Amino acid sequence: MNYVEVILPFALDGTFTYGIPQHLLGKVTLGHRVLVQFGKKRIYTGIVAELQAEKKGDFKVKPLLAILDEQAIIPEKLLYFWHWMHKYYMCPIGDVMRAALPSAFKLSSESVFSLTDKFEVDKFKLSNTEFQICEMLLEKKVLALSELESKTGIKNLWQPLQNLLKRDLIKTGESVQEKYKPKIEKRIKLDETYDEESLSELLNHLEKRAHKQAELLNLILHKSEKDFAQQDLLKEADATLSSLRSLEKKGVIEIFEKKIDRLALFEGTSFEPESHPFSEAQQLAFEQINTAWKNHQVCLLHGITGSGKTHIYIELIAEMLKADKQVLYLLPEIALTTQIIKKLQSVFGNKVGVYHSGFNDAERVEIWQKVQNSEYKVILAARSGLFLPFTELGLVIVDEEHDSSYKQFDPAPRYQARDAAIYLAGIHQAKVLLGTATPSLESYENALNGKFAYIELKVRFGEGQLPEIKVLDLKRLYKRKEMTSYFSNYLLEQIEQRLERKEQVILFQNKRGYAPYVRFKESNEVPMCPNCDVSLTYHRLNADLRCHYCGFKATVEQICKRYDANDMQVVNFGTEQVEDEMRKRFPTARVERLDLDNTRRKNAHAEIIRKFEQGETDILVGTQMVTKGLDFDAVALVAVLQADHLLKLPDFRSAERAFQLMEQVSGRAGRRNKDGRVIIQTTMPDHFVIQTLISRGTKAFYKTELQQRKVFYYPPYYRLIKIGLKHKKSPVLWQAANALDQILRPRLKGHLLGPAPPMVGRIKNQYLADFLLKAPKDPATMAANKRVLIAASNHLQKQKNFASLNIYFDVDP
Numbered sequence: 001m002n003y004v005e006v007i008l009p010f011a012l013d014g015t016f017t018y019g020i021p022q023h024l025l026g027k028v029t030l031g032h033r034v035l036v037q038f039g040k041k042r043i044y045t046g047i048v049a050e051l052q053a054e055k056k057g058d059f060k061v062k063p064l065l066a067i068l069d070e071q072a073i074i075p076e077k078l079l080y081f082w083h084w085m086h087k088y089y090m091c092p093i094g095d096v097m098r099a100a101l102p103s104a105f106k107l108s109s110e111s112v113f114s115l116t117d118k119f120e121v122d123k124f125k126l127s128n129t130e131f132q133i134c135e136m137l138l139e140k141k142v143l144a145l146s147e148l149e150s151k152t153g154i155k156n157l158w159q160p161l162q163n164l165l166k167r168d169l170i171k172t173g174e175s176v177q178e179k180y181k182p183k184i185e186k187r188i189k190l191d192e193t194y195d196e197e198s199l200s201e202l203l204n205h206l207e208k209r210a211h212k213q214a215e216l217l218n219l220i221l222h223k224s225e226k227d228f229a230q231q232d233l234l235k236e237a238d239a240t241l242s243s244l245r246s247l248e249k250k251g252v253i254e255i256f257e258k259k260i261d262r263l264a265l266f267e268g269t270s271f272e273p274e275s276h277p278f279s280e281a282q283q284l285a286f287e288q289i290n291t292a293w294k295n296h297q298v299c300l301l302h303g304i305t306g307s308g309k310t311h312i313y314i315e316l317i318a319e320m321l322k323a324d325k326q327v328l329y330l331l332p333e334i335a336l337t338t339q340i341i342k343k344l345q346s347v348f349g350n351k352v353g354v355y356h357s358g359f360n361d362a363e364r365v366e367i368w369q370k371v372q373n374s375e376y377k378v379i380l381a382a383r384s385g386l387f388l389p390f391t392e393l394g395l396v397i398v399d400e401e402h403d404s405s406y407k408q409f410d411p412a413p414r415y416q417a418r419d420a421a422i423y424l425a426g427i428h429q430a431k432v433l434l435g436t437a438t439p440s441l442e443s444y445e446n447a448l449n450g451k452f453a454y455i456e457l458k459v460r461f462g463e464g465q466l467p468e469i470k471v472l473d474l475k476r477l478y479k480r481k482e483m484t485s486y487f488s489n490y491l492l493e494q495i496e497q498r499l500e501r502k503e504q505v506i507l508f509q510n511k512r513g514y515a516p517y518v519r520f521k522e523s524n525e526v527p528m529c530p531n532c533d534v535s536l537t538y539h540r541l542n543a544d545l546r547c548h549y550c551g552f553k554a555t556v557e558q559i560c561k562r563y564d565a566n567d568m569q570v571v572n573f574g575t576e577q578v579e580d581e582m583r584k585r586f587p588t589a590r591v592e593r594l595d596l597d598n599t600r601r602k603n604a605h606a607e608i609i610r611k612f613e614q615g616e617t618d619i620l621v622g623t624q625m626v627t628k629g630l631d632f633d634a635v636a637l638v639a640v641l642q643a644d645h646l647l648k649l650p651d652f653r654s655a656e657r658a659f660q661l662m663e664q665v666s667g668r669a670g671r672r673n674k675d676g677r678v679i680i681q682t683t684m685p686d687h688f689v690i691q692t693l694i695s696r697g698t699k700a701f702y703k704t705e706l707q708q709r710k711v712f713y714y715p716p717y718y719r720l721i722k723i724g725l726k727h728k729k730s731p732v733l734w735q736a737a738n739a740l741d742q743i744l745r746p747r748l749k750g751h752l753l754g755p756a757p758p759m760v761g762r763i764k765n766q767y768l769a770d771f772l773l774k775a776p777k778d779p780a781t782m783a784a785n786k787r788v789l790i791a792a793s794n795h796l797q798k799q800k801n802f803a804s805l806n807i808y809f810d811v812d813p
Contacts, residue, residue, distance in 0.1 A: 002052075003019055003053070003054065003061065004017070004028060004034070004051055005049045005052070006047065006048060006064075007046055007049045008046045008094055009046075010094040011091075014093075015049050016046070018034075019062070019063045021064060024064060030050070030051065030076055031073060031074030031075060031079050032047070032048045032069065033045055033046075033069050033072075034064050034067055035107070036065060037065060043107075044108045047079075048072075049079065068107075068178075073105065075390070078387070081424050081427055082096045085415060085420065089412070090721075090786060090790065091809070092412070099412075100387035102364035102365050103179065104179040104365045105179075105365065107179065108176070111173075111175075112175040113137060113143055113170050113172050114137060115134065115137045115170055115171075116168055116170060116171050118168055119134065119170070127163075130160045130163060130164055132152055133157070134169065136148065136152075145157065145161075148161075181362070183260045184259060184260065185257070186256070186257055188227060188230050188233055188244070188253055188254070190254075191253060194251075199252070210243075210246065212239050212243045216237050216243055217252065220233070230255065261366065263363060263370075278315075281307070281459050282308050285303070285312060289453075293453070296451075296453040300436075300439060300446070301435045301455050303435065303456070303457030304667070305460075305668070307437075307459060307460055308457070308461035309435045311461070313435065317347075317395070317397075325392050325394025325395065325430075326374065326378070326392050326393050327394065328385055329380045329381070330397065332382070332404075332405035333382070337356065337382075339609065341354055344378060353367055353371065353378070353379050353380070355380070355381040355388060356381060357384070358603070371389055371390060383408065390428065393425065393428040393430045394430050395430055396431070396432045396433070397432075397435065398417075398432065398433070401435060401443060402438050402439055402440040406418050407812075409810075412808060414810045414813075419812065441702065441709065441715070442716040445716040445717075467638070467677055468676065469666060469680065469693055470490075471680045472488050472679060472681050474488075474682060474683045475683050477489075485581055486581075486642070487641070491681070494637055494639075495637065498636050499589055499618055501636070502634075503634055504615070504620070504635045504636065505620070505637045505638075506619075506626055506669070507619065507621045507622075507641060508626055508639065509574065509623065510661070511573070512574050512596055512597050513537035513538060513539050513575070514540035514541070514576040515570035516538075516572045517536065517537065517571050517572070518571060521569050526571075527545055527559050532550050532552075532760060532762055533760055534763075536554070536559075539576060540577070545559055550763060575597075575621050575622060586618075589618040591617070591618065592611060593608075596623070596625075615634060636675060636676055637677050637678075638679070640665060640680045640681065643690065646658035652712070655688075659693065662693055663693060663698075680693070714774070718774045718775060719775050720775075721789065722770055722810040723773065724770050725755070725769045725770070728767070729767070733767045733768075735801075736796060737771075738755070740755070740793075740807075744771070744788065750773055750774050750781070751774040752774075753771065753772040754770055754771035793809075
C-alpha cells in the first residue's frame with residue numbers, strides 16, 4: 001500500500017490522496033492521525049480513511065509528513081459511522097471530522113517569524129511597531145503571530161510584518177505543536193531496600209543534626225499510601241525542596257514522575273441491589289425488554305414520569321458489564337448528567353465516564369483514550385458521545401428520546417442523535433433502549449408498526465401518585481382582576497402554602513432574560529439587533545440588551561442615547577424577571593434560576609441542581625432545562641407560567657413539543673408521596689393539547705397528531721429535507737433561490753415548498769432563504785432526491801455571481 005486517502009477538517013467534498021514515504025510503509029493503518037501539507041505551506045492533521053496500492057488518477061501527490069500516534073485513534077467501525085453520517089446528512093466528511101474529534105487532536109500549523117542574518121540593530125530605519133517586533137525576536141528568536149499580537153497588544157500586525165519581510169529583515173515558517181500534554185506530577189516513595197532497623201537508625205541520626213529532614217521522614221513513614229504527591233508532602237510538612245533532595249541523596253526516598261489522571265475518580269460503590277428491589281411493574285418491564293431484544297434491535301420503553309426507568313437502565317447496564325460490553329447512555333442536556341452520574345457511579349464506580357462540552361480539551365482527550373482502551377465501560381454523554389471510539393459497544397440507552405436537544409441544528413453535521421445512535425448500534429450489533437414518558441411521534445409510529453418493540457410502565461414507583469393538573473384561563477383572570485403581574489392570585493397562594501409546608505416549587509417559563517424585548521412608548525419603537533432581524537432581549541442583572549442569535553450586546557445607556565430611558569417599557573417576561581419577582585414577593589424563600597445564562601460557568605448547573613436536591617433552594621425558576629428527567633423528592637408544585645408560547649410556535653411539531661414539555665415538567669411534582677399539583681396558565685384552556693394533559697389521554701393525543709401528520713405529508717409518514725441558502729446580500733440571495741427553484745422543481749420527487757424567508761430572515765448579517773422538500777420514505781426516492789440536490793447545489797455555486805453563496809442541507813429537520 002503506497003498511497004492513502006486522508007480526511008481533512010474542511011467543508012470540502014471527498015478525501016485527499018497522499019503518498020506513504022519509505023520510512024512509514026507498513027506503519028500506517030485506517031484511522032491513524034497523520035500530519036500532511038495542504039496548499040503551499042499550511043500543515044494539518046488528517047485521518048487515514050483508505051489505503052491503496054495505486055493512485056486514483058494521474059496527478060502529483062505530496063507525502064505524509066508524520067504519523068502522530070502509535071495506534072489509530074479512530075476504530076474502523078467509527079470510521080464507517082463517519083462515512084454514513086456524511087452521506088445520510090449530506091455534509092462534507094471534513095465537517096463530520098471537525099464535530100467528532102476533540103480540539104486537541106486537530107492540529108494545524110501557525111506562521112512563525114524569526115530574524116534573518118541581514119538584521120542589525122540601529123542599521124535600519126524602522127517604525128515603532130516594526131522595532132518592537134524585531135526587539136521581541138532578538139530576545140525569543142522565534143515567535144508565532146498570535147504571540148506577537150499578544151505581546152504588542154496590536155490585533156493586526158500584518159502590515160508591519162509584510163514591510164519587514166519585503167526588506168528581508170525577518171523570515172517566516174510554519175510550526176505545529178501537539179495541543180495535548182499528559183499531566184505529570186512528581187511523586188515520592190520510600191526506597192524498598194531500606195529495612196526497619198536502618199530507617200530507625202537514620203531517623204535518630206537526623207533528629208540530632210537535621211530536624212526538618214527528620215520531620216519529613218517521620219511524616220513519610222506514617223503515610224499509608226505507597227506513593228504520594230511531592231507538592232502535598234512539602235505543604236503538609238512546611239518544608240523546602242532542598243530538605244527532600246537531601247533525603248533523596250541519602251537513598252531513603254525516590255522522587256519520580258507519574259502521569260496523573262485529570263478526571264475525577266469515584267471512591268468505592270455504595271449501591272446495594274438487594275436494598276433497591278424492583279417493583280412488580282419494573283420487574284415485568286425488565287423481563288419484557290430482554291425478551292423483546294431477541295427479535296428487535298430497538299426497544300421503546302414508554303414509562304410515565306416517576307415510574308423508575310433509571311433503575312431498569314442500571315440493571316440492564318449491569319448485565320452488559322457481566323458480558324464485558326460497553327454501554328453508551330445518552331442524555332439530551334448536560335444538566336441531567338449531574339443526578340444520574342451519581343447514581344451510576346454509586347453502582348459501577350470508576351467504570352463510569354462522562355463526556356460533554358463542559359470538559360476542557362485535555363480532559364476530552366483522556367476520556368477518548370479511556371473509552372478506546374475500554375477503561376470506561378459506561379459512558380454518560382450528550383449527543384457528542386456518539387463519536388467516541390467504542391471497541392465493545394453492547395448497549396445504547398437514549399434517555400428522554402423525544403427531546404429536541406438531540407437534534408444538531410448548526411453547524412454541520414445536522415444530525416439527529418437518536419437516529420444516529422440506532423445506526424451506530426447496528427454497526428456494533430448492539431441493542432438500543434429508547435426511554436421516555438412522552439415518545440416522539442417517529443418512535444411511537446415505529447412501535448405501532450412493529451419496527452420497534454414497545455414496553456409500557458404505567459404506574460409510578462413506590463406510592464407516588466400523578467399530580468393534579470389545574471388549568472387557569474388568563475383572559476378570564478385578567479378581566480376579573482385576579483392577576484398580580486404575570487402570576488394569578490391562585491398561583492401565588494399555592495406557592496405560599498407550599499413554602500409554609502417546607503415543600504419545593506418549580507416555575508417554568510421558556511424565555512430567558514428579564515424580558516423578550518423592550519419598547520419605547522412615545523415612538524413605539526423596539527430596539528433591534530444590528531446583525532439579525534430580531535429584537536434584543538433585556539437582561540436587567542447587567543442592565544444590557546442582548547441578541548440570543550449572534551451574541552450582540554449593548555448597555556441600556558448605549559441604546560437609550562436616541563430615546564428617553566424613562567420611556568422604556570419591558571414587554572412580556574423571562575426567567576430573570578420571574579426570579580426577581582419571586583424574591584420580592586417571598587423575601588424569606590431561597591430562589592435559584594436554571595437557564596443558559598447562569599450555567600455557562602463550569603459546573604454551575606451541577607451546583608444549582610445540588611442545592612435544590614438537598615433542600616437549600618425553595619423555588620427553582622427555569623427554562624426547559626427544568627423539564628427534563630430531574631428527580632426531586634420535595635417538589636410539590638409545578639407551574640407553567642405561559643403555555644401560549646409553546647402552543648403558538650409556527651412549526652409542525654409545536655403541538656407535539658408543547659405536550660412533551662408540559663407533561664415532562666408536570667412529572668417533576670409529587671414524586672415521593674407528596675400532594676403534587678401542576679398549574680398551567682394559558683389564554684387557550686380549550687386547546688386539544690391542554691385538554692389531553694388534563695384527561696391523561698396520551699394515546700388519544702398521539703392518534704390525533706398522527707392523523708394530522710399523514711394528511712399534510714409530514715413525518716413520520718414523509719421525510720423532510722430543508723435546503724438553506726445564505727448570502728450577505730439580499731438581492732443575490734433571492735436571485736440564487738429562484739435559479740435553484742427552476743433547477744429543482746422539475747427533477748425532485750415529492751412536494752417542494754419555497755423559497756421563503758424563515759421566521760428570522762437575517763442572522764449574523766447573512767440573509768436566509770429556505771426550501772422544504774417533503775418526499776416519500778422509501779430509500780430509492782430519498783437517494784435519488786439527494787443526488788439531484790447535491791448536483792444542483794454544485795452547479796449553482798460554480799457560477800461566478802453565486803461563488804460566495806452558502807447552500808446547506810438539513811435532513812430530518
